Amino acid sequence: MPDLREKGPGGLNLLTATELCRKLEGKQTTSVAIVQDCLARIAAREPDIRSWAYLDPETALRQARACDAEPRRSRLHGIPIGIKDIFDTYDMPTAYGSTIYKDHQPTADTAVVGMMRRAGMVILGKCRTTEFASPVPVGVRNPHDFTRSPGVSSSGSAAAVADYMIPLALGSQTGGSTILPAAFCGVVGYKASLTGLDRGGVRHLRPNLDTMGLFARSVADIAALRSVLCGVDPAPPVAEMRGIRIGICRTMNWKEARPESVDALESAARSLAAAGAKVHDVEMPAVFTDINQSFNVISGAEALRAMAAEARDHFPTLNQWIRDSLTAAKRVDRAQFDKAQFHVVQCQRAMAEVFAGCDAIITPSTAGEAVADVVSVSNSAFNRIWTLLHVPCVTIPAFTGPNGMPVGLQVVGPVGGDDRIIALSQGIADALK
Amino acid sequence: MPDLREKGPGGLNLLTATELCRKLEGKQTTSVAIVQDCLARIAAREPDIRSWAYLDPETALRQARACDAEPRRSRLHGIPIGIKDIFDTYDMPTAYGSTIYKDHQPTADTAVVGMMRRAGMVILGKCRTTEFASPVPVGVRNPHDFTRSPGVSSSGSAAAVADYMIPLALGSQTGGSTILPAAFCGVVGYKASLTGLDRGGVRHLRPNLDTMGLFARSVADIAALRSVLCGVDPAPPVAEMRGIRIGICRTMNWKEARPESVDALESAARSLAAAGAKVHDVEMPAVFTDINQSFNVISGAEALRAMAAEARDHFPTLNQWIRDSLTAAKRVDRAQFDKAQFHVVQCQRAMAEVFAGCDAIITPSTAGEAVADVVSVSNSAFNRIWTLLHVPCVTIPAFTGPNGMPVGLQVVGPVGGDDRIIALSQGIADALK
Numbered sequence: 001m002p003d004l005r006e007k008g009p010g011g012l013n014l015l016t017a018t019e020l021c022r023k024l025e026g027k028q029t030t031s032v033a034i035v036q037d038c039l040a041r042i043a044a045r046e047p048d049i050r051s052w053a054y055l056d057p058e059t060a061l062r063q064a065r066a067c068d069a070e071p072r073r074s075r076l077h078g079i080p081i082g083i084k085d086i087f088d089t090y091d092m093p094t095a096y097g098s099t100i101y102k103d104h105q106p107t108a109d110t111a112v113v114g115m116m117r118r119a120g121m122v123i124l125g126k127c128r129t130t131e132f133a134s135p136v137p138v139g140v141r142n143p144h145d146f147t148r149s150p151g152v153s154s155s156g157s158a159a160a161v162a163d164y165m166i167p168l169a170l171g172s173q174t175g176g177s178t179i180l181p182a183a184f185c186g187v188v189g190y191k192a193s194l195t196g197l198d199r200g201g202v203r204h205l206r207p208n209l210d211t212m213g214l215f216a217r218s219v220a221d222i223a224a225l226r227s228v229l230c231g232v233d234p235a236p237p238v239a240e241m242r243g244i245r246i247g248i249c250r251t252m253n254w255k256e257a258r259p260e261s262v263d264a265l266e267s268a269a270r271s272l273a274a275a276g277a278k279v280h281d282v283e284m285p286a287v288f289t290d291i292n293q294s295f296n297v298i299s300g301a302e303a304l305r306a307m308a309a310e311a312r313d314h315f316p317t318l319n320q321w322i323r324d325s326l327t328a329a330k331r332v333d334r335a336q337f338d339k340a341q342f343h344v345v346q347c348q349r350a351m352a353e354v355f356a357g358c359d360a361i362i363t364p365s366t367a368g369e370a371v372a373d374v375v376s377v378s379n380s381a382f383n384r385i386w387t388l389l390h391v392p393c394v395t396i397p398a399f400t401g402p403n404g405m406p407v408g409l410q411v412v413g414p415v416g417g418d419d420r421i422i423a424l425s426q427g428i429a430d431a432l433k
Numbered sequence: 434m435p436d437l438r439e440k441g442p443g444g445l446n447l448l449t450a451t452e453l454c455r456k457l458e459g460k461q462t463t464s465v466a467i468v469q470d471c472l473a474r475i476a477a478r479e480p481d482i483r484s485w486a487y488l489d490p491e492t493a494l495r496q497a498r499a500c501d502a503e504p505r506r507s508r509l510h511g512i513p514i515g516i517k518d519i520f521d522t523y524d525m526p527t528a529y530g531s532t533i534y535k536d537h538q539p540t541a542d543t544a545v546v547g548m549m550r551r552a553g554m555v556i557l558g559k560c561r562t563t564e565f566a567s568p569v570p571v572g573v574r575n576p577h578d579f580t581r582s583p584g585v586s587s588s589g590s591a592a593a594v595a596d597y598m599i600p601l602a603l604g605s606q607t608g609g610s611t612i613l614p615a616a617f618c619g620v621v622g623y624k625a626s627l628t629g630l631d632r633g634g635v636r637h638l639r640p641n642l643d644t645m646g647l648f649a650r651s652v653a654d655i656a657a658l659r660s661v662l663c664g665v666d667p668a669p670p671v672a673e674m675r676g677i678r679i680g681i682c683r684t685m686n687w688k689e690a691r692p693e694s695v696d697a698l699e700s701a702a703r704s705l706a707a708a709g710a711k712v713h714d715v716e717m718p719a720v721f722t723d724i725n726q727s728f729n730v731i732s733g734a735e736a737l738r739a740m741a742a743e744a745r746d747h748f749p750t751l752n753q754w755i756r757d758s759l760t761a762a763k764r765v766d767r768a769q770f771d772k773a774q775f776h777v778v779q780c781q782r783a784m785a786e787v788f789a790g791c792d793a794i795i796t797p798s799t800a801g802e803a804v805a806d807v808v809s810v811s812n813s814a815f816n817r818i819w820t821l822l823h824v825p826c827v828t829i830p831a832f833t834g835p836n837g838m839p840v841g842l843q844v845v846g847p848v849g850g851d852d853r854i855i856a857l858s859q860g861i862a863d864a865l866k
Binding site for chain 2: 066070071073074090107108109110111114117118119193194195197198199200201202204207208210229230231232302305306308309338341342344345348390415416
């Protein structure tokens, strides 16, 4: 895997948010200098990477100058972040990846974006998303290999962080849209518990699945950003693996895992055991059979409601995947929807029991390294289950595949245990180094 | 204070959600029987109380029958709840208290409403809200005295729970809209941390202030409902007050407190000290001066953005208070808004330091008992600060005013400490009995 740091101009943009904070706190740099280095990198690399939906350098620099002129508001004061273009910004257009909303200018920020502004962060620009966060690629490039998928749907957020254009990005996950692109692009991705990061003001697509996600180049950066968004101190990183109970979960989709993901999981299990963790296998409870079908029923029915206006007024402009999903969902009746919902409740209960016996689950982030296919719908088999269960997930880019592409390890925790699973992931990332 | 239980028909509707759960779990009753008793109470009392914006008995009973026919999905399976008509429901109209949205039928549930359905709860109907949750009363009656205010803006939710029409209700607070009506109507009210209960799918009015609120007739019911909405077990109630550090906070608005609120706070302090708590005075840090002005700047500017479409297309139909707020907000420039935001960040930090020295703050829920004025804007001086600070608040109906009306005690905790402050409020409520 070539070192992306050597491509294009490199300066402050090569550092993590945590490293930049230290420099800002020590008055060794300014927000303007950081933003300038990010903009230089973007100017050099964006023609290839294509990860931005909207970026106005002057808007970004104006924010940075304002940050430098005032006292620090939070740990992340002055740090730039990219926002997936599925989230509203009052000062930048928001198109949700759709031609229907081309040049659409929302009147208000999605709540988390407002929280970032209040914390003194610089909203650098909008990162490209697929159309309404559907799994159909839109031409964002994987910085490690342009012939391979960057993952969907938070493709722009993942690629921009991986390519050192920005230290942090906001994304979302309704199927696999955070963990998948983070793993394919080789960065840290965190999908919150369904309600683990505020969803106020989100333009919903599937309210029971639409989850916030964060991208960074270190787990510590994820902890810092989550802390700013929740207003609480982060849990201290777990430094000692001894006694930590780790469940290895191959899931019912194990047959879809390619050798690099199989090797990553086994290697991680060995390393964690060597570091003192109590590692044991965890079987997916029997009730999980057919969970993919329940996912499809819920996802389709919720999309039909959330996209009712677009489906009514703009159906022909929607991509084929969205049209097919909406058409299929029309055949789902209320009884099927209720049955699927109840099935999920049973699975959530069964998973809570699994977590009574372990502190975290480790499982593949993806079927394997980024596929050499930049047009097809990608495989979110190792992500959809966790989205549906509402549990927090972190992908750590600790491994490499046969083609030199990044391979992630996914750490999963119980619903609501976000702080703990991030703290634990810091320890796991260290143990895998 | 007359016992409302003696008015109108009484049956299962007189019990708390916790008591009803026990009966349902023991198969001593059914969801249909509970809903029928609630509907009988509503039929008898609604002509006087006027707390419902939409209620279709058959829709409610159909849900109850479905609950009775399937295995229990959660602790609150089969329990009815009323939803403030500011929140979307896919099967009932949602008007946000506005003639603009008369008969408006959303296509999807606000996320928390969907969570309640998935937990097997019965969405009984929509409780009346003021117009866009503004502080202008709309004729909902305080069940204890029709000549007195029920509080705004979640008036219908508070009155319906107080009058034993429903055990639980969902509301919201942007100024004082949960704690104020709960205190005036003599029920338990809980305003979450800003992001303490999921805000997905909420029709925002002021994204930095719009907070979820819950109403019940016991703190244990609040804990149970929050647990269902967050997917985590509730913190165990704090049974022992010994060693608990309680700060008495009179706030900078103390001169507005009437004798009954002064007495309530002092009496609570004595009772808690007698129960072993470490009670001490807490001064509002100096930085809080002018916080009311910052509240107004933020509230106005955010409303201007969130209500841009209504202000543009329907300005003359909005009530005078909303028109005046929007007009005043137009005079706020970006620099004033930024200054107000920064002021709030400083206050939030100062408050975090206060909470380093105490486990909870006690403070008045309102200036006094419900005022004998059913048309004027009510005084949210003891609520706006906490909303702006994003901290969780619980009002406990432990006292009585000179006219026999309920008087609450407000318990406030640090941002994100919702579970803990609810658990502590259970102990405080017991100590005040």
